[in-house]
Amino acid sequence: GPDEPSKTMEEFLFWKTQRVPQFGDEQTSLKQGPIDAKVTLADISKEPVNLSRNIQGFEWCTMDSSNDDHLEEIYTLLNENYVEDLSSMIRFDYSKEFLKWAISPPGTKSDWQVGIRAIVSKKLVAFISAVPLHLKINTAEVESVEINFLCVHKKLRSKRLAPVLIKEISRRVALYEIWQALYTAGVVLPKPIATARYTHRPLNWDKLHDVGVVAVPEGVSEETMKSKYVVNKKQNLKYVPFSEEYYEETAILFKQHNQRYKLQHIFKTKEEFLHQFLPIKNVLSSFVTLNDEGKVTDFISYYILPFNVLGEKHKTVETLKVAYLFHYCSDCASTLDNDRSLSARLGLLIQDMLTDAFYKKKCDMFNCLTTQDNGLFIENENFNMGSGFLNFYLFNYFTEKINGGVSKITKD
Ligand code: NHW
Incomplete structure (x- = not known):
């Protein structure tokens, strides 16, 4: 079916380490609620995730979509590298106005638009964003964030930068004591709720x-x-x-x-x-x-x-x-x-x-x-x-x- 994974849980080298439901745990008697409710601010590093293990010559940066130059850079990165249809016939071309609307709703924190730049050229090569989100899941209200616009430049693919970006945005969100997130993707990851x-x-x-x-x-x-x-x-x-x-x-x-x-x-x-x-x-x-x-x-x-x-x-x-x-x-x-x-x-x-x-x-x-x-x-x-x-x-x-x-x- 459309929500079947293409590989075993063991092969999700990153996702098997994360606080998400795993494929194969259908039998567990977990009740609706946080998977790990014990994590606290004290467990969260004040230092950014290490980048140099994955790539040399790049650094973290914080983007600001209300700055026109930054917005232009985010736009260009996505325009050239974001999601394509299955046969690479068409690719999303989110407009700048659209991006600004999507990534800066009220309550957005100034460090939730995360980028990676080349140290020398300053070129923006990767991006991920979080926005605040009040979710209602069945009868429970859950303060969370929505993660979107994860993107790695085509030339830097398969270097495990996506996990690094996800860990860094998780850290920056956790610093505000928010422990839940919603995200959507075309790909099947552990494990879709819908x-x-x-x-x-x-x-x-x-x-x-x-x-x-x-x-x-x-x-x-x-x-x-x-x-x-x-x-x-x-x-x-x-x-x-x-x-x-x-x-x-x-x-x-x-x-x-x-x-x-x-x-x-x-x-x-x-x-x-x-x-x-x-x-x-x-x-x-x-x-x-x-x-x-x-x-x-x-x-x-x-x-x-x-x-x-x-x-x-x-x-x-x-x-x-x-x-x-x-x-x-x-x-x-x-x-x-x-x-x-x-x-x-x-x-x-x-x-x-x-x-x-x-x-x-x-x-x-x-x-x-x-x-x-x-x-x-x-x-x-x-x-x-x-x-x-x-x-x-x-x-x-x-x-x-x-x-x-x-x-x-x-x-x-
Ligand atoms: S979905 C759109 C994502 N973007 C694109 O498809 C753009 C074009 N593609 C790319 O830029 C909407 C790259 O291919 C990306 C992967 C960056 C997708 N979500 O770096 P590696 C969103 O933005 C896993 C999550 O080597 P890469 C939602 C993959 O399974 N994980 O790959 C974003 C593997 O892990 P595994 C994804 O091709 C939600 C690992 O990444 C993924 O160079 C994020 C490989 O990494 C995806 N779309 O770069 C999660 N695609 O376990 C937020 C691949 O299998 C979670 N992977 O070994 C919440 C965090 C906040 C919590 C706060 C409480």
């Missing part, structure tokens, strides 16, 4: 076909495919961009709706909520729908990620713009027949987001995961199951596998 699949809804069929990320199935005409993916010109519902004035109502709705899920991101302050959900040009689109009395009935958002098209063949098309469904909530989620009314409402909301993404934001594709209640519309709205999976992990925390019921979204 696995979701990517689904893709073509918007600009011609362009996607040209790049080669969609294909016409045998025996089907290109016209048939194109007509299948036509996007409505007109929206079903009335929207206003989400703004501060809708905060109170939306936050209440959000909290109610999210009770449906077992793994969720909780927003404790207005500042946190607004940071995640206020629209940002070319990065985040977010809307509320209002009823006749002007009351907020739904909230929906998606973020935009550009991709670089790799390879000589596609000189004419350089980037793809992909929309990713982000958080949403609806007052339908608390009605009696909630699945049925939520399903109908989500259908309308999603169609409208396709319209906005395609006609207004010029996106080429709309992606969503099989998380939240997305199963209610994926098929009807022509989202196709993709080849990629996203595994969810918790560091130093044990919980039963969560099948369905994930609403936490990481920005990848």
Whole structure:
């Protein structure tokens, strides 16, 4: 299955030493909670992890995404070395504005953007980041961090720098007495607490076909495919961009709706909520729908990620713009027949987001995961199951596998 490891637990030379659930410990009677609850600040080194055992001529640095030069360096490292699709056809091209939004939410600590530089040239060759995260796992609230944007320059791969970066960020997080983390990855590591699949809804069929990320199935005409993916010109519902004035109502709705899920991101302050959900040009689109009395009935958002098209063949098309469904909530989620009314409402909301993404934001594709209640519309709205999976992990925390019921979204 998609969450099966490609090697034995013994072969995870790094991960078998870490406070994470191990493959093969299914039989243990661990209860939900920290794997090691005894570690204290006194156990944490005040010195950075030793780098020179792995590579010579490099040093740790602390990056600051509010510094434009630093942001440019992080952007360039990721742009050239971050995640590619399986056949190296496309690579993420997170914009600078996106990165800034993702790695500096309220409460971020100044030493949680960690880099490695060449001592002489000062070139940035590796990166990892942490941001604060209030998690709710079943009924427990867990103060944690989210780890993302782990990246090692292509020329420095397989030198065990990833474990060194992970140990260093763990140390820097622990200095604030935070002992749990959430992270997601396409690769299977010990041991996923949930696995979701990517689904893709073509918007600009011609362009996607040209790049080669969609294909016409045998025996089907290109016209048939194109007509299948036509996007409505007109929206079903009335929207206003989400703004501060809708905060109170939306936050209440959000909290109610999210009770449906077992793994969720909780927003404790207005500042946190607004940071995640206020629209940002070319990065985040977010809307509320209002009823006749002007009351907020739904909230929906998606973020935009550009991709670089790799390879000589596609000189004419350089980037793809992909929309990713982000958080949403609806007052339908608390009605009696909630699945049925939520399903109908989500259908309308999603169609409208396709319209906005395609006609207004010029996106080429709309992606969503099989998380939240997305199963209610994926098929009807022509989202196709993709080849990629996203595994969810918790560091130093044990919980039963969560099948369905994930609403936490990481920005990848
Ligand atoms: S997932 C995206 C990760 N980034 C990329 O895929 C970018 C392109 N690839 C690279 O830059 C989202 C390199 O290939 C990387 C590995 C850096 C991935 N997560 O240095 P070595 C995130 O950012 C293990 C965790 O020689 P490399 C989430 C691998 O299994 N571990 O490999 C990040 C092996 O360990 P093993 C990963 O190719 C979450 C070891 O690394 C991994 O040169 C981080 C090999 O290292 C991955 N994505 O560099 C965890 N990929 O046990 C946070 C490989 O098998 C944990 N590995 O021997 C929490 C910490 C905070 C706690 C606080 C309480």
